[in-house]
Amino acid sequence: MAETYEMAVSDLIAQDIEAYLDAHQKKSLLRFLTCGSVDDGKSTLIGRLLYDSKMIFEDQLAALEADSKKLGTQGGDIDFALLVDGLAAEREQGITIDVAYRFFSTDKRKFIVADTPGHEQYTRNMVTGASTADAAVILIDARKGVLTQTRRHSYLVSLLGIRHVVLAINKMDLVDWSQARFDEIVAEYRAFAEKIGIKAFTAIPMSALKGENITEPSARSPWYAGPPLMRWLEDAPVEDDLRDKPFRMAVQWVNRPNLDFRGFSGLIASGVIRPGDRIKALPSGRESTVERIVTLTGDLPEAVAGQSVTLTLADEIDVSRGDVLAAASHPPAVADQFEATLVWFDDEPMLPGRPYLLKLGTRTVSAQVGEPKYKVNVNTLEQLAARKLELNEIGVCNLALDAPIAFDPYAENHDLGGFILIDRISNRTVGAGLLHFALRRSQNIHWQAMDVDKATRAAAKGQKPRVVWLTGLSGAGKSTIANLLEKRLLAEGRHTYLLDGDNVRHGLNKDLGFAEEDRVENIRRVAEVSKLMADAGLIVLVSFISPFRAERRMARELMADGEFVEVHIDTPLAEAERRDVKGLYAKARAGELKNFTGIDSPYEAPEAPEIYIDTTQLSAEAAAERIYAKLEGETPDPGS
């Protein structure tokens, strides 16, 4: 199959070069990163991709065959790894091995592969390679499965915001193309990927050495219906969403050839621009209108993210290099204090308080880095206390700049949220950073004091805070189910707390009765306590009758978006009354209890609960399990 495909391309080149050129001209570009050690077959895979896309010339192939016999590990067969390796030789020559870029193309796309073979410098190199990658190929040896280094690579891929991920499960030939083994690795990886915020990935069973599932579907894996690697690479979306974001362009150079022309040159980081669009220059905040988009080959009617252009404006506003031109309706924020993730690259550690130069976009300012809030063990993802960051360490710190800059959070826009730090004396690039958010002035005064926030606490617990609000009639089974649910969550290592009538009414709310205003205040206090507990990073289970919609909505609106999970434990009144575990219904019917829900006080059932449990259909155990499954089924997203 692969042969036929290559023949067709060669034929086209031979017979109709202009048609070929026309097709080639329309190709898109995908930059991707390969992660994995030599043992996983990474070099073999890259060599195979180059070979299969005909990027190897005859003289190179002859050299490769000779080298394979001399140095190869494939018993005289072609060792594709030798095409890209050469590591030993480089080490002998004292040459740093960091990021190497390889190029190949198919009839659909041109590819730039960032290959990061280093071991000691792995974090620095991988972060560098990942910073320009649209996609990542994470290699796994099918015999070994998900290893510590797989987790480390995946964490860095996620940190750098690469959204298109392939899990290349390689060496499938050495596990007899076992689907069970493949499925096992995928399941294990999925559980981990969700934890670190990789929302989707494609797993491909392959053998780079044998060329199976590389360019064509392999006959060895009939159970695999997905694309071979090359097809996935050809079809992965590129910069798909940058155009849909608001316009941003950092001004690189003010073009002023004569008194009649003043243009602002830069590469469009996001969005679309057209003559007539209102723009705002930042940090000055002055506005103007785009007059022309000037290029050597004529003015453009519009320009999009990724293009280098020169804009002229209708008004003479003061704009210089380092400023950002942005959509006037949606400008980025301007600030001088931030929280950011830092990756340290230098042998000399990052020292809090020392001023470094920070370059973001086209702006360079002086920056002081605060003491790390924590550093991350990239192997275990544990957050550790730290006073400084050493070479290849990653940590979260606050930064104070000597001048305000325009920025977007890194997750929104890599060009306006990614920065490098430069040592003022050695001029070395000592670190890279990803901006999270600006710190507000009031917080800045004591910014040492706000070292730990909700996200940090939640991340430390490896979970997403939630308020699971169980509502239903007295005797519906809320507390029984909540107890079972808490046990289940605890067994999974979650951090929880259960609030119910027993532990609240006897303490916090012992001053409250059962009158309607008391019931409202009761729920208000429970909701506020839940909010504090969610802020502490906990999964809070609330088991209260909470009969009124208005109070439940008040509780919902106190919480962050998506944090509040309303569960209706629905038991018909007749059934609850028949059970009457505590004998309360009997007392209410006898008039000994006033304002009893269902008897002489209304119960307003939820109209759209997140989870609905019919206790006449489900046992308490099954109900707890169902709620648990729903909670875990939603992607936990710690620390983001």
Place this chain on the structure above:
Amino acid sequence: MDAPKATQAWAPDPIPARAPLTAPMLTHLQRLEAESIQIFREVVAECERPVMLYSIGKDSAVMLRLAQKAFYPAKPPFPLLHVDTTWKFRAMYEMRERMARESGMDLIVHQNPEAIARGINPFDHGSLHTDMWKTEGLKQAIDKHGFDAAFGGGRRDEEKSRAKERILSFRSAQHRWDPKLQRPELWRLYNTRKGPGETFRAFPISNWTELDIWQYIYLEDIPIVPLYFAGVRPVVERDGNLIMVDDDRMRLLPGEVPQMKSIRFRTQGCYPLTGAVESTAATLPEIIQEMLLATTSERQGRVIDHDQAASMEKKKQEGYF
């Protein structure tokens, strides 16, 4: 009542409806072009005296066009520097003069005075020819004019050791390339800070391949030296290389008689050191076709690279471009 929740206050505002996009997704050449232009502008904005090394070949031709695009309507705000050996093809000198004239840019031609005095030539002096004229010549020119950044046409696909070359390659005040001083390059951020006497080589077309270069020349109709196209020219065959007899300085060996053959050159350089290929490819599509169907890599025509793989690395450490 739908009171906004805490997180919604941070979500971006909806973007107002606007006319649909007419521009298709950027092609690979558009992305490469935008990246190259960004590099040109960044170096010009942050360095004091940049220069562009102009070696008259196809890569230089593309570089010149990209520089013009980066700064239009201004002229590229730096001169062109040709580090000459006096042994280039005559057609190259003609092209050099034409491009300097048409671009309106200053052209600096540097010839190592010591090499002139000693009569260094490719016949008698072997690798000294390259060392003296090119390596030493380039250092002299940079020192003489005080350039702090030099644009060059190096590409990462040319050779294994170039695959990891930075876009901005840092050189010490002695013009040495020290692997430990090279800086990581993230996103589109380049660290251009340097001390007195230290310089950069900047490679705006690092991520282009040979095919990209040809495709761009074709698309943009960029003038190139006619020797890239096949023509009937006088050649002699030496050590498996076809060497063109470009002027009367060519030393013929006893019994050697130039023969007229239809040839062309895949690279341009000193004529006695540059091997031709037999070809009838007379148009750009034909050249590209020949290249795509070729079975040997581009640099094979350069006699200088024929020693071991590490030679490029060694030359780079010594300051060869």
